[in-house]
Amino acid sequence: MLFRKSPSPAVAANENRTSDDLRNEYRLINRSRSLGDKSVGAIADQNDIARELERRGER
Numbered sequence: 001m002l003f004r005k006s007p008s009p010a011v012a013a014n015e016n017r018t019s020d021d022l023r024n025e026y027r028l029i030n031r032s033r034s035l036g037d038k039s040v041g042a043i044a045d046q047n048d049i050a051r052e053l054e055r056r057g058e059r
Contacts, residue, residue: 011052014052019053019058025045026050029042029049
C-alpha cells in the first residue's frame, strides 16, 4: 500500500471551505463508504477533511 507523503491538491481548496461544508462532505463520504464504496480517492478525501478539521481544532 502506498502512503502519500504530502497532502493532495484538494487540501488547499478545503482551507477555503466552511467547517459545516467539510463536515457535510465527510458525512456524505462516510455514508457512501458504509454502502460499500471502497474508492481510495474517497478515503483520501475523507482523511484530508479530517486533517483540516483537526487543524481548525474542530474535530
